[in-house]
Amino acid sequence: MGxxxxxxxxxxxxxxxxxxxxLGSHGEALKRAFENNWQETANYQHDxxxxxxxxxxxxVCGGYxxxxxxxxxxxxxxxxxxxxxxxxxxxxxxxxPGHRQFYVTCKDHFQSGGLFDPEKTQTNYQGKPEYVHIxxxxxxxxxxxxxxxxxxxxxxHPSGSIY
Numbered sequence: 001m002g003x004x005x006x007x008x009x010x011x012x013x014x015x016x017x018x019x020x021x022x023l024g025s026h027g028e029a030l031k032r033a034f035e036n037n038w039q040e041t042a043n044y045q046h047d048x049x050x051x052x053x054x055x056x057x058x059x060v061c062g063g064y065x066x067x068x069x070x071x072x073x074x075x076x077x078x079x080x081x082x083x084x085x086x087x088x089x090x091x092x093x094x095x096x097p098g099h100r101q102f103y104v105t106c107k108d109h110f111q112s113g114g115l116f117d118p119e120k121t122q123t124n125y126q127g128k129p130e131y132v133h134i135x136x137x138x139x140x141x142x143x144x145x146x147x148x149x150x151x152x153x154x155x156x157h158p159s160g161s162i163y
Contacts, residue, residue, distance in 0.1 A: 007154030009046050017065025019043035021149050025056035030158050039146040059149035063140015069150050070102040071136040093153045095163045101150050112139045112147030
């Protein structure tokens with residue numbers, strides 16, 4: 001019997017431009033890329049045999065094929081800040097309760113990085129105030145390097161829930 005993916009890549013993400021990385025198969029490794037150079041070379045098209053044979057989770061790379069992924073860690077706060085109406089209708093998954101991933105195709109390239117609450121702060125480990133982290137943007141760069149990934153739809157979260 002052949003190896004199967006723990007989750008299937010949704011058809012709408014199966015385009016030649018998109019790239020996917022191999023993630024672990026248990027515990028916290030379910031969220032981590034384990035191959036070196038995943039940003040530049042160890043990422044695969046949806047029909048790559050290595051991806052098809054992988055028995056762990058997969059990650060969806062931001063940036064390839066103009067894909068930008070908004071990874072929302074606090075849906076209630078995003079609603080309070082009225083961010084959600086600014087996001088075009090798009091492929092969206094619930095990564096776990098109160099968390100969403102919005103898959104947006106955009107020809108402009110934005111830099112990957114953290115998204116922070118413009119109003120709320122907390123004290124960091126050095127005793128200094130910093131804005132509260134409420135999500136991330138996973139995007140690419142103009143030179144074609146992956147700007148991060150999210151755990152793919154249908155994959156297992158370390159808590160046992162399914163993305």
